[in-house]
Amino acid sequence: MHGPIGPMEPAALLRLAEAIDLKGKGGAGFPFARKLRAVLESCERQDLGAVVVVNATEGEPASWKDKVLLTRAPHLILDGAALAAFALDAEEIVIGVADDDVGRPSLTEALQERRMPVPTTIVTVPHRFISGEGGALVNGIKRPAAHPARHEEALQRLRRRRSAHAAVERRDVLPARRRRPDRPVRVRRARHRRRAGHRAAHSHRVGQAPRRCGVRRRHPAAGDPRPVRGAARPGILMGGYHGKWITAAAAERAEVSRKGLTAVGGTLGAGIIVPLGADTCPLGEAAQVVRYLAGESAGQCGPCKMGLPDLARSVDLAVSGSAPVELVRAAAGDVKGRGACSHPDGTARFALSAMEVFADDLRLHATGEGCGKRVKGMMGLPGAPDANPQKLTLDWSRCDGHGLCAHVVPDFIRLDGNGYPAFPPTPVPTWLREGALKAVKVCPELALRLVRAE
Structure with a gap:
């Protein structure tokens, strides 16, 4: 649609990024020009090659903007990666995607349709909320478990692996070439349905808001x-x-x-x-x-x-x-x-x-009566990850307030002012299930039970 993309010198890319005030869309809103300049200076100072890391993971269930780009406009993502690779004289491009298979097929097909300036590979990381954090993505490239880390530590590990220094996020880079500071941006609306297995309680729309757009209008x-x-x-x-x-x-x-x-x-x-x-x-x-x-x-x-x-x-x-x-x-x-x-x-x-x-x-x-409204699952959370939700119940006729259960799983059970166990009526989180089961077993009066949560 836009024609072939060509090399852009670092100074020209910096001027363009500053002219259009290009910022990250991941949440922090960090100016891309500052990030690019820091990477250029660091590579020159330490005499290191760069690796462009494309962050296309998007682990937050409430967001589908990255998935829309991956499935509908994968070449824009690759254009941004190519621009960064040209400017940084990078050795390699690594694209991190989630293992939910929403964007990988279209991205793979787009790679087959073009020639990238440097070797380009796709790496799959777990589809988790934290997988898109910068340090987690760099860690996930090196080993399967994508855990966050302070950026300095993550970059040190990546540097030892392939003499790389820079992790440049895709959401910062991709719009640079396809937007000019002397032309207004035409905003279009795009609808995108969730895949089966993701609960959608109401209409889900992805679009770009015009400048000074009101929240209610959006x-x-x-x-x-x-x-x-x-x-x-x-x-x-x-x-x-x-x-x-x-x-x-x-x-x-x-x-x-x-x-x-x-x-x-x-x-x-x-x-x-x-x-x-x-x-x-x-x-x-x-x-x-x-x-x-x-x-x-x-x-x-x-x-x-x-x-x-x-x-x-x-x-x-x-x-x-x-x-x-x-x-x-x-x-x-x-x-x-x-x-x-x-x-x-x-x-x-x-x-x-x-x-x-x-x-x-x-x-x-x-007051104990509640607000009179139901929890309807409007937040876009994935379908129930726990196939067998369980909650704790207490037989007050048996409990003598020994307090052993609170010592076994203090993250969920506390003792009230009278020394009796107190815990929320909600399902026990999966990461505390083992502790809750142990608390049931150590209760000397058999007063504590773990039952299925309806």
Whole structure:
């Protein structure tokens, strides 16, 4: 459609990236020109060759923008990789894709239809939320387990493997050649259905928002003003699972930009908008996501291994009315800024914003009666990963408050003020199932049971 692509000198590519203000679309919004300049200087200073790493993993269930590009416009992705390879005089291009097979076939076919400037290979990494983190992707190229790592450590390992230095994300590079600073961008809308096995509770649309576009114009459901029992309006998640909730009232006046969303207490993040219907329990939906994020951690540092399960448990307790919101704030404070990657920070941000935006619903839940709405699975989470969900039950006529169960699985069971076990009525997370089973076995009064969660 656009004709062949040719080499572009580093200085020309830098000027173009700066002229069009090209930024990453993964969430951080880091300027591509600064990233490219840093890589060029580092390669020259250390006399190292570069490897262009194309990040096409997109592990977040709520986002399908990368999958649309992979399936509908794979040559744009390859154009961006080729441009970066030309400018960096790279030795190799490595494309990381998820093992869900959504984008690999079309990308493979596109590679067969063209000639790349350097050897180009496709590497498959596990389809997990954390697989798209920069350090995790570099790790996944070297070995099957894609775990996040601080970028310096990951790059050191990659350098030892193939004398490489630079990991350049595809979402930063791909638009550079096909957009000129002297021509306006024509915005088209693209619809894309989820594959079988991914639950879609409402219409799913992928598109590019024009400048100064309002949130309600981008997604009309986000401005739904209908009142909800006890709470003013339903909420809207901006930025994805590492984003923040805002009220529908805020969506009425917010525009889709980093500055515009920050002004109303939100964040653009990865550009994901998830509105909730008036008949959906927002706290129940948020609790599901926090549990999912806790289970998706690499479990290689304390904040992820211990802190996120504790945060998920705190959210469950607050939503069930068994604990005050201060417990969530304390658990979030324990993980913020302490992880090997940004996963704990993003999860804490998501949980805290839910507690703030849905404070009226939280007060209704604290009465024990709840908000009167059902959890309908509106957050785009994958189909039930646990084929046999189980929860703990307690026979109060047998329990004598020995407290052994809380010592066995402290991440899920705590002792209340009277020394008796307290735990949320939600299913036991899969990563704590073994501990819960052990707690059942050590109970001297046989008061604890693990039963199927309906």
